[in-house]
Amino acid sequence: MRTSMLSKNKSTTSHLELFNFYKDSSLARMINFINEAIVVVDSNGTMEMVNTNASSLLGLSRDELLSENLLNFINDETGQIQSHVIQCLDNAAQNALETPPFEVSLTQRSQSHRDISVEISVSSLPEELSSSNSLFFCILRDLTLHKAEYAALKRKAETDFLTGLANRHKFSDYLSSQWTKCSSEGSPLSVILIDIDHFKAFNDEYGHIAGDRCLKRIGELLSLSMPNRDTLAARYGGEEFAIILPNCASQTAQLLAIRIKRHLAQLSARHFVLASNKKLTVSMGVATNENQRYENITSLLQAADTLLYQAKSRGRDQICFL
Numbered sequence: 057m058r059t060s061m062l063s064k065n066k067s068t069t070s071h072l073e074l075f076n077f078y079k080d081s082s083l084a085r086m087i088n089f090i091n092e093a094i095v096v097v098d099s100n101g102t103m104e105m106v107n108t109n110a111s112s113l114l115g116l117s118r119d120e121l122l123s124e125n126l127l128n129f130i131n132d133e134t135g136q137i138q139s140h141v142i143q144c145l146d147n148a149a150q151n152a153l154e155t156p157p158f159e160v161s162l163t164q165r166s167q168s169h170r171d172i173s174v175e176i177s178v179s180s181l182p183e184e185l186s187s188s189n190s191l192f193f194c195i196l197r198d199l200t201l202h203k204a205e206y207a208a209l210k211r212k213a214e215t216d217f218l219t220g221l222a223n224r225h226k227f228s229d230y231l232s233s234q235w236t237k238c239s240s241e242g243s244p245l246s247v248i249l250i251d252i253d254h255f256k257a258f259n260d261e262y263g264h265i266a267g268d269r270c271l272k273r274i275g276e277l278l279s280l281s282m283p284n285r286d287t288l289a290a291r292y293g294g295e296e297f298a299i300i301l302p303n304c305a306s307q308t309a310q311l312l313a314i315r316i317k318r319h320l321a322q323l324s325a326r327h328f329v330l331a332s333n334k335k336l337t338v339s340m341g342v343a344t345n346e347n348q349r350y351e352n353i354t355s356l357l358q359a360a361d362t363l364l365y366q367a368k369s370r371g372r373d374q375i376c377f378l
């Protein structure tokens with residue numbers, strides 16, 4: 057039975073016959089013992105064998121999956137991913153070991169119809185296991201949990217613990233990507249540096265815990281003052297903050313700096329008054345890359361830093377811009 061079925065031409069063997077044959081083959085029995093979701097497909101993506109893990113991942117019983125094509129589970133409006141999968145099957149047929157795993161989004165057919173991210177790794181089966189019809193062994197790995205964990209870790213790695221703003225690392229990455237984007241579009245890019253004045257005196261007078269609370273309040277205020285989703289506020293250093301404003305001309309950046317300074321003054325008057333009755337103030341430097349004024353990110357940041365120190369040396373509690 058085995059030899060005659062295998063030697064039969066695929067076109068004269070119905071899918072049901074093939075499936076029933078494969079269902080009882082030693083390979084089909086073996087894949088049920090592997091602790092991965094596995095489907096065996098032909099070169100068009102039609103499923104020939106499915107193990108129990110794959111059946112629960114795809115949300116249909118093994119028998120229901122018989123008439124299904126793996127490609128029909130893939131979310132792919134443009135059809136590009138499906139072509140890529142077919143190409144991977146072709147590649148796997150040529151060189152099984154050089155087909156890298158790829159990621160797709162699948163819709164589960166269970167009641168929830170949930171979309172899940174899955175990594176598929178394809179290998180071709182040797183001829184003695186697949187008859188004249190090329191078969192491919194696909195391992196499907198659910199990446200949903202892994203992706204959620206990765207996103208949470210990434211968020212943590214990019215966030216300043218105390219203020220909840222972006223940290224310096226995220227600031228650098230974002231500035232770098234926005235520099236490239238704005239330069240290629242010929243649009244302006246502004247940076248505002250903000251440094252709290254005499255913060256050491258505040259810490260000395262009220263202690264570090266009150267100092268931390270103050271930094272947190274300023275972080276909240278900055279976060280609420282951002283004009284749009286492209287704007288990024290970050291904690292740049294100990295008592296220093298920075299704002300990246302893509303597509304923002306110098307005048308608009310200056311107006312935003314003035315507004316933030318006014319809001320900070322109101323916050324300070326309510327919460328952060330020093331013993332000498334002096335309020336906590338900030339100094340700011342605002343620099344804008346317009347008409348290729350600066351050669352690179354470093355010179356833009358240096359300009360903002362120089363302007364900030366100008367504000368400090370002129371007596372603090374002020375904004376300097378070009």
Ligand SMILES: Nc1nc2c(ncn2[C@@H]2O[C@H](COP(=O)(O)OP(=O)(O)OP(=O)(O)O)[C@@H](O)[C@H]2O)c(=O)[nH]1
Pocket residue numbers: 218251252253254255256257259263264265266267268271293294295368372
């Ligand atoms: N509470 C608290 N204080 C911090 C933190 N990071 C930095 N600082 C304090 O910020 C102060 C910065 O002091 P300086 O660099 O002398 O600056 P300044 O006193 O603000 O004076 P100018 O910047 O010259 O106006 C130091 O006392 C630091 O301990 C923090 O996370 N929490």
